[in-house]
Amino acid sequence: MQKIEINSGKEMDVLRKAAFVVTDQNLYGIYGALLPKDTFVVPAGEGSKTLYYVEKIASELLRRGVKRTDTIAAFGGGMVGDLVGFAASVYMRGVRWSFVPTSLLAMSDSSIGGKTAVNVGKIKNAVGSFWLPDTYIETKYLSTLPKSEYESGMGEIVKTSLLDGELYSLMHGEFNEVEAIKKCVSIKSEIVSRDMTDKGARKVLNMGHTVGHAIELLSGLSHGKCVLIGMRLEMLMLRDLIPHSFFYEAQSYLGRFIGNGAIDFCADDVAKIAQNDKKNGNGISIMYPCGIGDVKEAVLSGDEFTRLIKGAL
Amino acid sequence: MQKIEINSGKEMDVLRKAAFVVTDQNLYGIYGALLPKDTFVVPAGEGSKTLYYVEKIASELLRRGVKRTDTIAAFGGGMVGDLVGFAASVYMRGVRWSFVPTSLLAMSDSSIGGKTAVNVGKIKNAVGSFWLPDTYIETKYLSTLPKSEYESGMGEIVKTSLLDGELYSLMHGEFNEVEAIKKCVSIKSEIVSRDMTDKGARKVLNMGHTVGHAIELLSGLSHGKCVLIGMRLEMLMLRDLIPHSFFYEAQSYLGRFIGNGAIDFCADDVAKIAQNDKKNGNGISIMYPCGIGDVKEAVLSGDEFTRLIKGAL
Numbered sequence: 330m331q332k333i334e335i336n337s338g339k340e341m342d343v344l345r346k347a348a349f350v351v352t353d354q355n356l357y358g359i360y361g362a363l364l365p366k367d368t369f370v371v372p373a374g375e376g377s378k379t380l381y382y383v384e385k386i387a388s389e390l391l392r393r394g395v396k397r398t399d400t401i402a403a404f405g406g407g408m409v410g411d412l413v414g415f416a417a418s419v420y421m422r423g424v425r426w427s428f429v430p431t432s433l434l435a436m437s438d439s440s441i442g443g444k445t446a447v448n449v450g451k452i453k454n455a456v457g458s459f460w461l462p463d464t465y466i467e468t469k470y471l472s473t474l475p476k477s478e479y480e481s482g483m484g485e486i487v488k489t490s491l492l493d494g495e496l497y498s499l500m501h502g503e504f505n506e507v508e509a510i511k512k513c514v515s516i517k518s519e520i521v522s523r524d525m526t527d528k529g530a531r532k533v534l535n536m537g538h539t540v541g542h543a544i545e546l547l548s549g550l551s552h553g554k555c556v557l558i559g560m561r562l563e564m565l566m567l568r569d570l571i572p573h574s575f576f577y578e579a580q581s582y583l584g585r586f587i588g589n590g591a592i593d594f595c596a597d598d599v600a601k602i603a604q605n606d607k608k609n610g611n612g613i614s615i616m617y618p619c620g621i622g623d624v625k626e627a628v629l630s631g632d633e634f635t636r637l638i639k640g641a642l
Numbered sequence: 643m644q645k646i647e648i649n650s651g652k653e654m655d656v657l658r659k660a661a662f663v664v665t666d667q668n669l670y671g672i673y674g675a676l677l678p679k680d681t682f683v684v685p686a687g688e689g690s691k692t693l694y695y696v697e698k699i700a701s702e703l704l705r706r707g708v709k710r711t712d713t714i715a716a717f718g719g720g721m722v723g724d725l726v727g728f729a730a731s732v733y734m735r736g737v738r739w740s741f742v743p744t745s746l747l748a749m750s751d752s753s754i755g756g757k758t759a760v761n762v763g764k765i766k767n768a769v770g771s772f773w774l775p776d777t778y779i780e781t782k783y784l785s786t787l788p789k790s791e792y793e794s795g796m797g798e799i800v801k802t803s804l805l806d807g808e809l810y811s812l813m814h815g816e817f818n819e820v821e822a823i824k825k826c827v828s829i830k831s832e833i834v835s836r837d838m839t840d841k842g843a844r845k846v847l848n849m850g851h852t853v854g855h856a857i858e859l860l861s862g863l864s865h866g867k868c869v870l871i872g873m874r875l876e877m878l879m880l881r882d883l884i885p886h887s888f889f890y891e892a893q894s895y896l897g898r899f900i901g902n903g904a905i906d907f908c909a910d911d912v913a914k915i916a917q918n919d920k921k922n923g924n925g926i927s928i929m930y931p932c933g934i935g936d937v938k939e940a941v942l943s944g945d946e947f948t949r950l951i952k953g954a955l
Contacts, residue, residue, distance in 0.1 A: 380697045387693075387762045387769050394918075419732070419769045422759070422840070446735070449700045456700050456732045458771070527735070605707075 330522065332463040333441065333514055336507065340404075340429045340465040347427060348399035349390055351413045353377065356405050356431060359473050364404060367393075371412070378408050378447045380456065386416040397421035403462070406432035406478070407439040407552075411457070414445030418460035428462035431470040433482025433506075434553055437489070437513035440464045442521040442531075453542075459526050466514070468507055477551055484553020487586050488537055488560060489513045491579065491618045492520075500582075533624040536560055536616045540638070543602035547594055557587045560618075565641035566634075567617050567627055575620050596642045600635040643835065644754065645776040646827055649820065653742045653778040660715035660740060661708045664699065664726045666690065669718050669744060672786050677717060680706075684725070691721050691760045693769065699729040710734035716775070719745035719791070720752040720865075724770070727758030731773035741775035744783040746795025746819075747866055750802070750826035753777045755834040755844075766855075772839050779827070781820050790864055797866020800899050801850055801873060802826045804892065804931045805833075813895075846937040849873055849929045853951070856915035860907055870900045873931075878954035879947075880930050880940055888933050909955045913948040 341363060344350050350365050353373040357364070369389055371377040395401065401424060403413035410428050417426035430440040441464065446457025471479070486509050490496040496512040499505065517534070524530035541559025545552055561583045568576055603613050612628040619625055629637065654676060657663050663678050666686040670677070682702055684690040708714065714737060716726035723741050730739035743753040754777065759770025784792070799822050803809040809825040812818065830847070837843035854872025858865055874896045881889055916926050925941040932938055942950065 380693045380700075383769070384693045384762060391762060391765050391768055415732075419728075419771055421768065422757070422770045422772060444735070449697060449704060452704050455704055455734065456696070457735045458732055459735060 331441065331443065331461045331518060333466070333518065334464070335466045335511055335514065336468060337465065338467070340467050343427050343463070343465055344402050344404060344429065346400075347402035348395045349393060349401040350404060351386065351402070351409060352404040353406075353409050356409075360404070360470075368404075371409070373408075375408060375448060375453075378412050380447055380449070382412055383416050383419070383447060386413070387420055390416075390420055395420070395424070397424055400425040400427060402427040402429065404429045404431065405435075406430065407435045410435055410439055410462070411444075411446050411454070414443070414460055414462060415447055415457055417462075418445055418458040423460065426460070426462045427465065429465045429467065429470075432474055433471055433479050433510075434485055435482075436466045436468070436471075437482055437510050438485040438517065440466065441514055441517040443525070444527070466510065468510065471506065481551035481553035483586060484551070484556045486510075486513055486553075487583065488534075488556050489516055491536065491560075492516055492533060492622055492624065494621050497621050532614070532616055532626065534616075535614070536618060536624060537563060539563065539603055539606070539613060539615045540566075540599060542606060543599040544594060546602055547598055554587060557583050558592055561587065562592065562638065562641045563615050563617050566637035567615065570625070570627065571617065571619050575618070579618060592642065594642060596635065596639040599638050599642070600631065603634055603638075604631045644756065644774045644831060646754065646779070646831065647777070648779045648824055648827065649781060650778065651780070653780050656740050656776070656778055657715050657717060657742065659713075661712035662703055662706065662714040663717060664715070664722060664729075665717040666719075666722050669722075673717070673783075681717075684722070686721075688721060688761060688766075691725050693760055693762070695725055696729050696732070696760060699726070700733055703729075703733055708733070708737070710737055713738040713740060715740040715742065717742045717744065718748075719743065720748045723748055723752055723775070724757075724759050724767070727756070727773055727775060728760055728770055730775075731758055731771040736773065739773070739775045740778065742778045742780065742783075745787055746784055746792050746823075747798055748795075749779045749781065749784075750795055750823050751798040751830065753779065754827055754830040756838070757840070779823065781823065784819065794864035794866035796899060797864070797869045799823075799826055799866075800896065801869050802829055802847075804849065804873075805829055805846060805935055805937065807934050810934050845927070845929055845939065847929075848927070849931060849937060850876060852876065852916055852919070852926060852928050853879075853912060855919060856912040857907060859915055860911055867900060870896050871905055874900065875905065875951065875954045876928050876930050879950035880928065883938070883940065884930065884932050888931070892931060905955065907955055909948065909952040912951050912955070913944065916947055916951075917944045 350368045355373040357370045403409045428440050430436045443459045443461035446454035449455035490500045493516050537556040537560030540562045541556040545555040613634045615627045663681045668686040670683045716722045741753050743749045756772045756774035759767035762768035803813045850869040850873030853875045854869040858868040926947045928940045
């Protein structure tokens with residue numbers, strides 16, 4: 330079971346006690362004075378999520394004499410967490426790690442469940458592991474998060490709300506950041522506990538991701554926003570399989586967060602990326618909601634996918 | 643439980659069915675015509691056991707569209723196995739792999755138990771994982787193994803024989819390669835099954851490795867030979883803790899395989915490397931035999947280690 334604390338105020342203690350702390354340049358610029366003096370700083374952005382930086386981190390861990398019984402730590406958003414978590418999972422065949430997430434996306438999603446990864450060439454998360462951190466969420470760090478990144482985090486929260494009636498209700502009142510994060514953490518933890526290595530139950534979390542990931546590559550929009558656009562398009566593709574009343578309710582709900590303007594992408598480009606992305610040989614999987622907490626899977630051939638995305642776009 | 647077959651004759655079938663096969667240039671020169679046409683060939687030697695080659699392999703896996711449900715394969719000695727096993731453990735967060743070991747060391751030791759790793763700078767196995775292959779041992783491939791590598795494999799077999807009366811007896815008759823490998827496989831499998839992630843029982847396999855690894859770095863002699871020299875020196879260091887009759891018996895037994903000539907290394911150099919190597923903060927661990935199948939641990943401070951190795955050299 331993953332250890333997760335929310336607003337317990339222990340995060341700086343945890344970082345001080347860690348054998349090694351990593352953050353990125355942006356965060357170091359803001360919080361450098363609070364972090365341990367020998368904090369290791371990587372450039373901000375996806376460019377650091379590579380095996381090259383895993384090697385840099387491992388070299389530095391060796392230079393500092395970090396042992397397999399030590400704990401290392403990440404202070405940052407999803408990129409820093411993915412990189413440090415992966416390095417922790419392989420350094421000396423695995424050391425413990427703690428994660429202090431600073432983005433809304435990392436607090437509500439990526440700091441839970443232990444997925445770590447780096448990119449290979451242009452392919453995101455091509456190499457990675459399952460390696461749980463102890464997670465210390467402190468929502469005060471959201472105060473310095475850029476608006477576009479905050480919106481990205483909202484995307485995963487909105488997606489998660491379709492899995493759970495309580496969170497869905499919560500999202501219809503005045504937005505309570507802390508309560509929403511707490512619910513996301515408990516929903517995701519429960520799903521992950523049934524499927525640590527992503528073989529079954531965890532699939533429901535992929536709602537919006539099949540089309541969303543293609544949109545992300547084509548548009549450069551934020552991950553969370555693309556997940557919502559992806560979910561909207563996936564529901565349009567499969568509308569015949571979704572109860573009418575829920576279809577309209579969900580489309581209008583998603584529209585609140587992404588706007589109701591036209592979504593314009595080349596269907597063939599989306600289809601091509603989805604075809605390349607598919608993680609197994611059995612076709613392109615789409616997870617789609619038929620009601621709150623009621624997620625089903627459609628597995629499409631490349632041709633079916635192309636036909637349906639053309640109809641949706 | 644790891645799947646291990648010995649001389650079942652299935653290995654080429656396994657390689658043909660794998661989505662991706664890796665070997666090294668030396669082996670490709672000998673067996674290239676038998677291997678699948680699109681076998682991926684890395685340079686022979688430790689220089690390929692790096693994250694750089696993990697990235698090369700991952701890129702190639704992506705280029706060929708290898709999925710997370712596919713199986714990849716290694717044909718080679720310890721280096722190829724360590725590299726491919728590590729790549730398999732992290733590509734798409736883990737794909738299955740098969741290992742056809744071609745060296746005596748890999749057949750009797752490194753193809754069992756799922757330790758994978760690559761080097762970081764000069765530090766061996768600094769980054770790695772535990773990821774079990776299906777192992778297909780075919781002893782016919784030993785016919786092309788260089789003599790020095792054969793001797794290296796003998797080192798690990800001799801070490802293992804101190805853990806088991808039956809293998810120890812076997813080693814006192816005419817050497818039967820296949821029987822010795824079979825015994826090593828069953829002894830190591832049993833130990834690994836009690837301690838997959840190297841937290842306890844597996845420690846007995848480290849006999850000879852604390853001093854042996856330092857000797858390996860200082861001398862450039864083969865791994866297996868250094869393990870035997872290391873075991874001999876470790877027993878000399880701790881002779882007061884070992885029953886006299888067993889001490890003399892084991893020293894003479896080890897001498898049969900490494901010769902009884904003088905062993906001449908700078909004690910301070912050995913101590914320095916052992917100090918750097920220690921995997922946790924509790925001192926330098928030495929596993930030493932007190933009888934066949936009776937292994938104990940001594941944990942020494944840096945000063946104690948230096949004093950004792952000076953006495954032994």
